[in-house]
Amino acid sequence: MPCYRCGTRQLDPDRGSSPWQRAVRADRQVLICPDCQGAPDWTAELDHCATCASVRLVRRLGEVECRECGMVGEPAGPPSSEHAGPPGLAEEVEQALRRVLRRSARTARIG
Numbered sequence: 001m002p003c004y005r006c007g008t009r010q011l012d013p014d015r016g017s018s019p020w021q022r023a024v025r026a027d028r029q030v031l032i033c034p035d036c037q038g039a040p041d042w043t044a045e046l047d048h049c050a051t052c053a054s055v056r057l058v059r060r061l062g063e064v065e066c067r068e069c070g071m072v073g074e075p076a077g078p079p080s081s082e083h084a085g086p087p088g089l090a091e092e093v094e095q096a097l098r099r100v101l102r103r104s105a106r107t108a109r110i111g
Helices: 089-110
Strands: 021-025 028-032 057-060 063-066
Touching: 028 057
Parallel strands: none
Antiparallel strands: 021 028, 021 057, 057 063
16 A cells, blocks of 8 residues: 555565554545655644544544544544545556456457
């Protein structure tokens, strides 16, 4: 999954904790690279915990959990495609498969 702000892809991390930050934006799980975390307004576009206002949220299995205070709740609404940012890995894989399968079908007809 790329950084939602700049599109940089996360590489395999060294041992220890990753400098990348997980967060929720428009009810979608996103990653923020270390460079974008240096921007003064990097938390402005993120969803915040209703209890403690933290941006340390994770979305999984239809719920959002605050890593700061432990509050667990339902997301505010369905994931929005308006703020989705760069295409995710699933979309990229789907596009690549379509291209490969289209080429395979053409090759089979020619041969």
